[in-house]
Structures are given as structure tokens and as C-alpha cells.
Amino acid sequence: MPPVVLDRSAGRPLAVQLADALRTAAAGGVLRPGDRLPSTRELAAALRVSRTVTAAAYDQLVAEGWAAGRQGAGTFVVGAAPAGRPAPPPRPGPAHTPPAAVDLRAGSPCLEVLDRAAWRRAWRAAGDEPPDAAPEPAADPAFQAAVTGHLLRHRGLPVDPADVLATGGTSAAVTEVARLLPPGSRVGVEDPGYQRAAGALRAAGVEVVPCPVDGDGLVVDAVPDGLAAVYCTPAHQWPLGRRMSAGRRVALVARARAEGWWVLEDDYDGELRYDVAPLPLLAALAPDVVVHLGTSSKIVSPTLGTGWLVAPPALRAGLVAARTATGTRPARAGQRVLAALASSGDLARHLRRLRRELSERRALVLRELAAGGVAVTGDPAGAHVFVPLPDRAAEEAVVAAAAVRGLAVDGLARHLTGPGPHGPAAGLVLGFAAPSRAGLTRALPALAEVVGGRDRPALREEDGPVGS
Structure with a gap:
């Protein structure tokens, strides 16, 4: 067995890296026909990865004809360079990746519907504005006017333009607010929840306190005492996709007033509702x-690097003062482009x-997955x-098997804040904005097969049951 090095910092799945390494070894003659490969358990232990990774890599090699499994005996190399023939030189270019890879992870905007002519017009219009002679710590006036109209039209929130502060996006805004909190402050966050917000809080020196969520959103009664703020996504909980009930909204506000919290309301996609x-x-x-807190990243593009914040007057004044004292402020270029679009x-x-x-697209996802017997949850x-799965092992197996099929999917584990899940135990957070419509249509039947268990790595007899 040749040495195999897996790069955990690379963007390519570990199962794909492992399959590539074994395929290269077979093509180069390092592995010969008849060579027995280690069991998935042995190789997983040697490489310090999950057995789902090694099983997915072996299944890919079997499907390609490089290896074959023999019942009760193991997995053997069957495709390799002929003996005595020198291995061909490596081809230049990027490493092998599965064909037609489709990104089904959540969090990206749908750029396919963005009018590129309108995009160019907005950048030209922003460029017509004269350059700044001095920094503006609050926001570009045209941006404030655009956000004011946007909030009133699409979110029903009347605000004065002077109340709007520009931000560098949601995470940047969370960081700014956290830095105004007293030293040693504790901030509650939804669990599972948005990990960039949790990371921004930690980077600002704040203790992050996981708070459970369920089908009605943040469980307000379970939020501990002694917090300085609570971060939440009430309109469309990230990542479970449910809205906070009216009763909990009232209870959350009542506790915030009684206990002196700030409530950080992340409205990352509140404009996008279909029912x-x-x-x-x-x-x-x-x-x-x-x-x-609002952002342009999900409705237009993160290229703009801009969002907005509307806060009570005292907090807003503190943010402007901190920006003025430190010289930090969000760039105005993205603000002007968004204002021009508006x-x-x-x-x-x-x-x-x-x-x-x-x-x-959402209707397509529900239809294709339902045809494969796969349940889906989340508001329209x-x-x-969200695609619930029975346990973490099933989640890891689905993610690995999907990677072999060229599908990038996102497990719930990546969205957990605490040591254990407060909500569902496992599942997929399935995004449908990033790929093209054609790519999504091709990917969904394959994903349904993977999630339904018809195309997941099967355990071999020499491996024994998981956990044995």
C-alpha cells in the first residue's frame, strides 16, 4: 500500500482525494493487479478519517473498474499499469475532480437570475459619483435612502434614513456590536445556528452561549439568565428553516426588556418568502x-460587501463613535452600487x-426528493x-457518498455551536440557489438516491458492523 497524504485544508472532499491517490498508484504501477487493499476500517484508522470516507473511495474505484470486492476476502486491485511497461508521465493540469460537480451547500446567492447589464449599469453609476475627501462613519446618504425604501417596501419597517448604518455584512455588524458590550459579556446564539456570527462574537472577546431551537424557532424559556444579548434569525431560522412563532417573539422581547438584553435580529433573507x-x-x-441586521449578500452578491443595521439611538451613537475613534468603517463602493440598483x-x-x-427551485427540490422517498422540512x-437524517453516522455517509457523485452537500454538524445538538440530531442543510437550474435538475435524482440509501457505501464483510 503506497503512502497516502490527505489535505484537510483543501476544498476537495477527503473521499475524492483518497480515490485519486489509489487510482494514481494503480495507473503508475505502484499497485499491481491482485494486490489486496486494506479494509476500510484499517485504512480509516491509518489515515485518521471516518470509515465513510474510505468506503466511499473504494466504491468509486470499484465503479470505475480499478478494484473489485470479493465476498469474505476483501477488496483487490484489478485495473493497473501492465507489468514491465513504464508508467505514463503525469498529465499537467489540475487534480482529478468528479465531473459536473454541483454545489448544493446553503448560503450562496442565485447569480443565474442577476441581470448582468443592470449590474454593469449600477457600477458605472456608482463610479460617476465623486471620490470622497473624508471618511463617512455612518453610511452613504444614497445608501441610507435606498435601505429605508427597501425596508419599508419589502419588510414593512418604517425608519428614518439617519437611523440606518452601513455595515460590512452581518458578521462584521455582529463584531461591532459585540465590541461595545461590557468585558466578560455572554451572548446567546441559536444552536444549531449561524457559525460565522458565533465566530464573530468569540473574536470580539464575548462568551458564546448555545441556546436550543425547535420547530417554533428559538426556545425562549431555555435561554439562560445573565446575558448581554441574544443573536437569532426569527424570520427564517438558520439552518433549520423555520420561523419563530408569534408567542415566542413576544416572550423574547419581554425578556429582553426585563433583563436588559439587546436582541440581534439577523434578517438575512427575510425578503424571500413564497407562501x-x-x-x-x-x-x-x-x-x-x-x-x-440586513445584508445584500443573499439577495444580490457578496461582491458588494455591504449590509445595514438599524439600532436604538444609544447603541447607534456608540457604533458611530467607535468608528470615528478607530477610523474603521465599511467601504462606500458597495453602498453606492446597491443605491444605484435601487x-x-x-x-x-x-x-x-x-x-x-x-x-x-424549491418546488423542484421537494418534488424530486419526495419521488425518492426523502422527507424535507422548512418553511416556504x-x-x-432541511433534510432530517437518523444519526450522525448516516449524515457522514451521505456527505461522503454525495461527494463521490460530484455533489457538495452540507451536514448539520457544521452548524452546531455546543458540544451536542440542541435541535435535530443530524441532517443535510440543502441549498438550491448556487447551481444553475440545469445543474440542480441533474443533481437532485442522484441526491435522492444517496439520501435514500440506494447509493451509499456498503460495508464489506471483512469490516464488520459500524462500531464493532
């Missing part, structure tokens, strides 16, 4: 304790196209759904 009008914001219910009407047209496209909103 009813977008849900009212917590900021409309309690503007005295709620810090509303003033021309292109942003409103884009949102109409986006809602229509994502609604159709946004750009992702």
Missing part, C-alpha cells in the same frame, strides 16, 4: 431593544425574478431546506 407576505420584523415590535428600479425587478426563481422561504 405569505414577509413576516413582520422584531425591530417593528420592539425598536427599543432590537438591533436589526434608484433605477433594477433591485426591485431583481427581487421579483429572484423570488419567482427560488420558489420554482429562502434558498435552503
Whole structure:
């Protein structure tokens, strides 16, 4: 068995890397026909990876004809360079990756519906503005006007333009707010939840406290005492895709007022709802304790690098003062592009196209997965759904098997904050915005086979049952 080195920092799945290494060894004559490969358990232990990784790699090699399994005996090399013939020189170019890879991870925007002509017009319009002679710590006035109109039209939140602060995005805004909290502060976050927000809080020196969620969103009664703030996604909980119930919204605001919290309301895709009008914001219910956070990353593109924040006056003044004192502020270029998109009407047209496209994609996802017997949960909103799985082992097996099929999928484990899940035990957070419509259509039947267990790595007799 040749030495195998797996790069955990690379973007390619470990199962794909392992299959590549064994295939290269067979093609180069290092492995010969008849050579017995280690069992998936032995190889997993040697490489310090999950057995689902080694099993997925072996199944790929068997499917390609490089290896074959013999019942009760193991897995053997059957395809290799002929003896006595020198191995061909390695081909230049990138390492092997599965063909037609499709990214089904959540969190990316749907760029396929973005009007590139409108995009170019907005950048030209932003470039027509004169360069700044001095920094602006709050926001570009045109951006403030655009966000004010956007919040009123799409989120039902009336605000004064002066109340709007530009941000570098949600995580950047969370960091700024956290730095104004007293030293040693504790902030509650949903678990499972948005890990970039949790990371931003930790980077600002705040203790992150996991708080459970269920089908009605954040479990308010389970939020511990002694917090300085609570971060949540009430309109479309990330990553489970459910909305916070009206009763819990009222209870959350009541506790915030009684105990002196800030509520950090991340409305990352609140504009994208397909069954009813977008849900009212917590900021409309309690503007005295709620810090509303919005972003252009999910509805347009992270290229803009801009978001917005609406906060109670004292907090807003503290943020502006901190920016002025440190010279840190969000760049105005992205603000001006978003303002240009809004003033021309292109942003409103884009949102109409986006809602229509994502609604159709969501229906396609539900239809194809249901045909494969796969259950899906989550509200009719946004750009992702949740696929429950029975346990963590099943989740790892699905992620590994999907990678072999050229599908990048996202397990729930990546979204956990605490040592154990407070919500569902395992599942897939399935995004449908990033790929093209054609790519999504091709990928879904294969994903249904993988999740349904018809195309997952099977255990071999020499391996024994998992956990033995």
C-alpha cells in the first residue's frame, strides 16, 4: 500500500482525494493487479478519517473498474499499469475532480437570475459619483435612502434614513456590536445556528452561549439568565428553516426588556418568502431593544460587501463613535452600487425574478426528493431546506457518498455551536440557489438516491458492523 497524504485544508472532499491517490498508484504501477487493499476500517484508522470516507473511495474505484470486492476476502486491485511497461508521465493540469460537480451547500446567492447589464449599469453609476475627501462613519446618504425604501417596501419597517448604518455584512455588524458590550459579556446564539456570527462574537472577546431551537424557532424559556444579548434569525431560522412563532417573539422581547438584553435580529433573507407576505420584523415590535441586521449578500452578491443595521439611538451613537475613534468603517463602493440598483428600479425587478426563481427551485427540490422517498422540512422561504437524517453516522455517509457523485452537500454538524445538538440530531442543510437550474435538475435524482440509501457505501464483510 503506497503512502497516502490527505489535505484537510483543501476544498476537495477527503473521499475524492483518497480515490485519486489509489487510482494514481494503480495507473503508475505502484499497485499491481491482485494486490489486496486494506479494509476500510484499517485504512480509516491509518489515515485518521471516518470509515465513510474510505468506503466511499473504494466504491468509486470499484465503479470505475480499478478494484473489485470479493465476498469474505476483501477488496483487490484489478485495473493497473501492465507489468514491465513504464508508467505514463503525469498529465499537467489540475487534480482529478468528479465531473459536473454541483454545489448544493446553503448560503450562496442565485447569480443565474442577476441581470448582468443592470449590474454593469449600477457600477458605472456608482463610479460617476465623486471620490470622497473624508471618511463617512455612518453610511452613504444614497445608501441610507435606498435601505429605508427597501425596508419599508419589502419588510414593512418604517425608519428614518439617519437611523440606518452601513455595515460590512452581518458578521462584521455582529463584531461591532459585540465590541461595545461590557468585558466578560455572554451572548446567546441559536444552536444549531449561524457559525460565522458565533465566530464573530468569540473574536470580539464575548462568551458564546448555545441556546436550543425547535420547530417554533428559538426556545425562549431555555435561554439562560445573565446575558448581554441574544443573536437569532426569527424570520427564517438558520439552518433549520423555520420561523419563530408569534408567542415566542413576544416572550423574547419581554425578556429582553426585563433583563436588559439587546436582541440581534439577523434578517438575512427575510425578503424571500413564497407562501405569505414577509413576516413582520422584531425591530417593528420592539425598536427599543432590537438591533436589526440586513445584508445584500443573499439577495444580490457578496461582491458588494455591504449590509445595514438599524439600532436604538444609544447603541447607534456608540457604533458611530467607535468608528470615528478607530477610523474603521465599511467601504462606500458597495453602498453606492446597491443605491444605484435601487434608484433605477433594477433591485426591485431583481427581487421579483429572484423570488419567482427560488420558489420554482424549491418546488423542484421537494418534488424530486419526495419521488425518492426523502422527507424535507422548512418553511416556504429562502434558498435552503432541511433534510432530517437518523444519526450522525448516516449524515457522514451521505456527505461522503454525495461527494463521490460530484455533489457538495452540507451536514448539520457544521452548524452546531455546543458540544451536542440542541435541535435535530443530524441532517443535510440543502441549498438550491448556487447551481444553475440545469445543474440542480441533474443533481437532485442522484441526491435522492444517496439520501435514500440506494447509493451509499456498503460495508464489506471483512469490516464488520459500524462500531464493532
